[in-house]
Amino acid sequence: MKYALLVYGDQSAWAELDEPEAARLREESMPRWLALFEEMGKADPAVEGRELAAAVDAKVVRVVDGERVVTDGPFAETKEQIGGLFVTTLPDLDEAIRIAALVPAAERGSLEIRPIVER
Amino acid sequence: VTPSLEATFREEWPRAVAILTRVLGDIGLAEDVVQDAFTKAIERWPRDGVPRSPGAWIVATARNGAIDRIRRERTFARKAELLARLDDVQADEDADVSTIPDERLALLFTCCHPALGVEARIALTLREVAGLATHEIARAFLVTDATMAQRLVRAKRRVRDTGIPFRVPPDEVLPDRVPDVLRVLYLVFNEGYAASGGERLVRADLCAEAIRLAKLVCVLMPDEPEAFGLLALLLLQDSRRDARVGRDGELVLLGDQDRALWDTHAIDEGLRVLQRAKALGRPGPYQLQAAIAAGHAEGADPAAIAAVYDALVTIDPSPVVRLNRAVAIAFAGDIPRALELVDGLSELGGYSYFHAARADLLRRLGRDAEAAGAYREALARTDNLLEQRFLERRLREVEAGVRESGAAPAHGRRPPPRSRP
Numbered sequence: 438m439k440y441a442l443l444v445y446g447d448q449s450a451w452a453e454l455d456e457p458e459a460a461r462l463r464e465e466s467m468p469r470w471l472a473l474f475e476e477m478g479k480a481d482p483a484v485e486g487r488e489l490a491a492a493v494d495a496k497v498v499r500v501v502d503g504e505r506v507v508t509d510g511p512f513a514e515t516k517e518q519i520g521g522l523f524v525t526t527l528p529d530l531d532e533a534i535r536i537a538a539l540v541p542a543a544e545r546g547s548l549e550i551r552p553i554v555e556r
Numbered sequence: 557v558t559p560s561l562e563a564t565f566r567e568e569w570p571r572a573v574a575i576l577t578r579v580l581g582d583i584g585l586a587e588d589v590v591q592d593a594f595t596k597a598i599e600r601w602p603r604d605g606v607p608r609s610p611g612a613w614i615v616a617t618a619r620n621g622a623i624d625r626i627r628r629e630r631t632f633a634r635k636a637e638l639l640a641r642l643d644d645v646q647a648d649e650d651a652d653v654s655t656i657p658d659e660r661l662a663l664l665f666t667c668c669h670p671a672l673g674v675e676a677r678i679a680l681t682l683r684e685v686a687g688l689a690t691h692e693i694a695r696a697f698l699v700t701d702a703t704m705a706q707r708l709v710r711a712k713r714r715v716r717d718t719g720i721p722f723r724v725p726p727d728e729v730l731p732d733r734v735p736d737v738l739r740v741l742y743l744v745f746n747e748g749y750a751a752s753g754g755e756r757l758v759r760a761d762l763c764a765e766a767i768r769l770a771k772l773v774c775v776l777m778p779d780e781p782e783a784f785g786l787l788a789l790l791l792l793q794d795s796r797r798d799a800r801v802g803r804d805g806e807l808v809l810l811g812d813q814d815r816a817l818w819d820t821h822a823i824d825e826g827l828r829v830l831q832r833a834k835a836l837g838r839p840g841p842y843q844l845q846a847a848i849a850a851g852h853a854e855g856a857d858p859a860a861i862a863a864v865y866d867a868l869v870t871i872d873p874s875p876v877v878r879l880n881r882a883v884a885i886a887f888a889g890d891i892p893r894a895l896e897l898v899d900g901l902s903e904l905g906g907y908s909y910f911h912a913a914r915a916d917l918l919r920r921l922g923r924d925a926e927a928a929g930a931y932r933e934a935l936a937r938t939d940n941l942l943e944q945r946f947l948e949r950r951l952r953e954v955e956a957g958v959r960e961s962g963a964a965p966a967h968g969r970r971p972p973p974r975s976r977p
Contacts, residue, residue: 438718438719440719527719528719528721529719529720529721530669530671530718530719530720530721531721531725531729532721533719550718552717552718552719554717
């Protein structure tokens, strides 16, 4: 099965940290990210992962009555915003849940597992 | 369909669905081809006689049906793979059924996967593992056939689309997943035992189904003490089924039950199964609940039963268990302490039994006006007509008590009965 693992977190909390503090936290979690990448690569060598730029830099596009309307993002006014995603092929949902729980961001935010429709 | 044929179908259904699910990777498709095989059996067996090995006949017929279907329907890439896998399935109609791999346990874990909603797990387990027809499950849960059919279709689709695995979980997650399976069986039993809606207090067919499934789980997981604990609990509770409903269909509480109506055969079996569980040496919540039920069956000292509840709350401190412990403490004689504990469980405010238990304690303390209020709260929260009748009767009794002691809210203890003039 192909799954998208969507990483949600509170980006405003990151934005409020001063740079040295943010760098320290990033440094601190790095070994766990590396361990995650190794585990994901073992489960699926073709796994793809992307980190998204801050949601405040997002643009939201709608077409209303044929008119293009562009507003500043993020799309939803929720605290937790999508900050990255993985696309990976895994044997089943149990494996997807196991891998998702290894993502360090799952402790501060949450991971959403979405099966990808294959026709 | 004759009863014996029906029993055969029930037995063979999960085995066939399980094998076809593993091979086809789709529980919905597996059910369809097994259903077709059963339809053929209903046509042919009465005419040609029941085959020597009904299970092998069903699997072989379902396999052939699946091959036909896949040849017709699938695109080439998947087709070759599925046909190759079907090639490995037992094709001999006369084979001994023991030569067919038993994958019913994997099927049970799939149907009880936590990624499914609880209602979906129950429906799917009754359909695929117990082999009940959709309309039978619908009737048991008081929903229309269409609603139940829809629920099953959605559940099967979710299994397929989210990649819920078809397998017995590996050892490292097995201890987490066994309780999910046992819980589904317990919910099926409870739905039968304390039907949340409808006219009958007990739906014996669901209780019997839950017991049958629990026995299957014990056969499939002979080293799992909680499976035996659950089976013992169900047998012991079920042994009191006839005594729980009075002559006029009213609810009879444990303390008021006619013990002659208890099913001694079920009690003996429950006690034996509980011994088997204990012998495995790993206690758990179902075993403790079964020990409590065994205590009631054997007329144990209420204080001893309350002590088992003390052990149970340490491993399962859920509000419902704490409520039952409070009731056991009341049975053992300490009603004020029981009321104090019940009053600390306001999170159960949506639950009829909480208010009924509280009302009973207040009544026994002579606080009739408060008891009446609590009975009304309980009444507002049950749709079961027999429970309603029981609660209404109690409500009338305490209301009479309130009138007797004057219109003022009752407090303290019940006044001594006045002598008639």
